[in-house]
Amino acid sequence: MESNEQIKINRILDDYNYDPALVIAIMQEVQKDYRYLPEELLCYIARQLKISEAKVYGVATFYENFSLDPKGKYLIKICDGTACHVRKSIPILEEFRKQLKLSEAKPTTDDMLFTVETVSCLGACGLAPVCTVNDKVYPAMTPVKARDLIEKLKEEAHANQ
C-alpha cells in the first residue's frame, strides 16, 4: 500500500477512534473515496482495528452498499421498489443494459464508465419510476429518456477527457 493511501486511511480511522463497533461507518468513508473497497485496504483496516480479516470481510460482503469490485464513473441505479415496479421500471433497466451491452452478470462497462444496478426503493415513489446517476435523481423515467440520458452522459465524459 502506498504511504499516502495509508495516511488517508489512518485519518479515517482516527476520526472513528479505532473503534471496531464503527467498522461499518469506517468502510463507508473508505468507499466514498475509492468507490469500492479494495481488498488490501480491508486487511489493513482489520489489523488496525485489531479484529480478524474474516470479520471485516464478513461485514463488507453482508451489506448491499459495499462493493469489492470497482465501479464505473457513472453509477446508474434503477429503483425497483414496488411503486416503481408497478409503474414499469424493468423496461427502463433493460434499455440501460441494452444501450451499454451490460447484463446482471456484467454490471460495469469495460471502459469503467458505467455501472448499472437496481436498488430496492429510494423513497421517491411519487416520481416513479426513478433512477439515480451518482445520487442525482431522475424522475418519471421511460426507456426513451434512458437512451437520451446515456447519450448525454457519454458526451459529458467525452468532453471531460
Added chain:
Amino acid sequence: MRINSREELELRRGEFKASLDSQSKQILICAGTGCVAGGSLDIYEKLKELMEENDIACSVVLEKEPHDTIGLKKSGCHGFCEMGPLLRIEPMGWLYIKVKVEDCEEIIKKSILGNEVIDRLVYQDKESRSYQKQDEIPFYRQQTRVALEHCGHINAESIKEYIAVGGYHAASKALFDMTPEQIVNEISDSSLRGRGGGGFPTGRKWGQVLKQDEESRYVVCNGDEGDPGAFMDRSMMEGDPHRVIEGMLIAAIATKAHNGYIYVRAEYPLAVSRLEIAIQKATERGLLGKNILGSGFDFDLKISQGAGAFVCGEGSALTSSIEGNRGMPRVKPPRTVEQGLFGKPTVLNNVETFCNVPPIINNGAQWYKTMGPKNNHGTKAFALTGNVNNTGLIEVPMGTTLREVIFDIGGGVKGGEFKAVQIGGPSGGCLCLNAEENHLDLAMDFDSLKKVGAMIGSGGLVVMNDQSCMVEVARFFMDFTQNESCGKCIPCREGTRRMLELLTDITSGRGTMEHIELLEDLADTISETALCGLGKTAASPVISTLKYFRDEYIAHVVDKKCLAGECKALLSIIIDPDLCKGCSKCARMCPVDAIHGEIKKPFTIDQSKCIKCGTCLDGCKFNAIIQA
C-alpha cells in the same frame, strides 16, 4: 445560546414565536426527497435571488428580533408528491403545484408583492374545480395530521421554529412534572402501538425496560425503513427531525436511559443530514447532552447509518448492525427489552411511534383515544403509491376505510380499474374487491387487517390496477425477500429461493398445478419455522394472492394465459389479417426477423422466433398487431 431551565425555554419560545409571527408572509418550499428531485432547491435559490434583486426584506433564518420580512424556507415533505415541486404561501395557505423556476418572477410579483393568487399554479381536480388553499384540497381535507403535524409547515433545519410551534414542551413536562412511571402509564393509557409493523403496545415495552435491574439502558430509533414503497419515516426524519429527537428524549426519561441511537438506512442521505443538524442544534441549546434544561438528566444521541440490508429493520439484526457486525437476527428470548444493544435493556421503537409521543404527553392519553377504534387508537401515516392519481404521504385516523384513502384522498386509480392494494410491503398481503370479498370498505387498523390476512406493516400502500398481474406481484416480493434473506436459517435461505423458482416457472409458462400445491406447502413450512419476522412473513404475499387471486394462478398454469397481460412469456403477438395492409414496416422493424409475408398481403409472425419485444406493436400504423 444554551437554555438552562424550563422557564428559560418558555421565554425563548415566546421570542421565537414573536419573530415567526412578525413575518408578514412566508414561502415554504417543499425540500423533501421527492420535490428536491423535481428541482425545488433551484426554485428556492431563484426566489432568494429575485427578492434580493427587488430589495424585498427576506429572512431565510428566523431573526432574533421581530421585524417585518418575508420568510423563505425549505420545509419537509408537504405530502402531495405527485404534484411536486410544491410551494405554499402563508398565512393565506395558498398551495402552488408543479412549480418551475420560470414561475418564480410571477410568484414574487403577484403573490408576494401583491396579494393575488396565480390561478394556473393552483390544484385543479378532474372536474376542473380549482382549489386555492391547501386545506380545501380533497387530498388534505380528509387527513388528520398528528405525527406529521409540523412536516411541511416549519423550516426543517430550524430548532427555533420547532420551539416556536411548541417543541420540547412535552420533554420539559416529562422532565419536571412526571416520574418515569407516570410517563409509562400515560403512554400505556393512550394505547399507542408500535407503528413499525408489529403493533406492540409502546407503554408496555417501556415499562419492561424501566423495571430491568441493569442500570445502563439504550433508546434506539428504527429508521431503517426498508419496505419498498414506503417513505413515511423518511419524511418525518427529513421534515421534523426535532420531533423524533423529542420523542426519543421522553422515552429516555421514562426508562432512565442516557444513550440513544437513530439507525437510518443508507438510501436516505437527506434524512441523515437533517438529523445531524438537529442533534447538533439540540445539543448546543442544552436539549440533548449533559444536564438537560438544568434538570440533571443526561441523554446523548448518535446516528448510526445502515449499509443496505432490509433485515436490519428487525430488532436484533438492527442492534447487531449498530455494534458493527453482520446484521443478522438472533433467537429470542432474551428479547430486546432485556438484552438489546450491547447486551443492555433497550427501547426500540420506530420513527413514527416516537413522533406520536410528544403530543400524547402534551395533550394526555384521553385526547389520543378520541381518534381511532378501541385498542387501535390514534392515526397512521401511509405512503400512497403505485397506480393511484395522487401519490403521496398521508395521515388518517386508524379505522379509515381503504375506499376513503384511495378514492377520496388518492383521487382514484390511475390507468385502469381498481384491482388490489398491497399493504405492509414484503411481509404484508393484498386487499381486493371481488364477488366474495369487499376490502374497500374494511377499516384499516391493526386488528381488522389481521383478520383478513394482511397487516398495516410500516404503512406502504401500493395501489394496483387491472394491468397488474398478481402472480407477478407475488414473484416480485419473493425476489425481494430472497435477495434480502440474511442466510442464517435454512427455511428462509433455501425456502424463499425454491418459492421464487416456482413462481418464476409459473410466470414463464412452465408451471403446473403441482407448482401451486408445492408453493402452499413451502409457504406453510417457512412461516412455521423461520427464525425472524422477515422469514416468518416472507410467504405472506404468496399466501394472500393465492387466497384472493387463485384464478390468476390457475390461468397461468392451465390455460398458459396471463389475464393482466403482464407476463411476457405467456403472451403471443399476432397480426390481424383483416387489418394488415401488407406494408412490411413491422417485418423491417423486427429485431429477430420473425415477421414475413408478401407486400400488400397480410403478414404473419413466426411464434417460435418472436421474443415478444413489442417493437412491431408500437410501429404499426393500422393497429393490426395485437397482443393476445
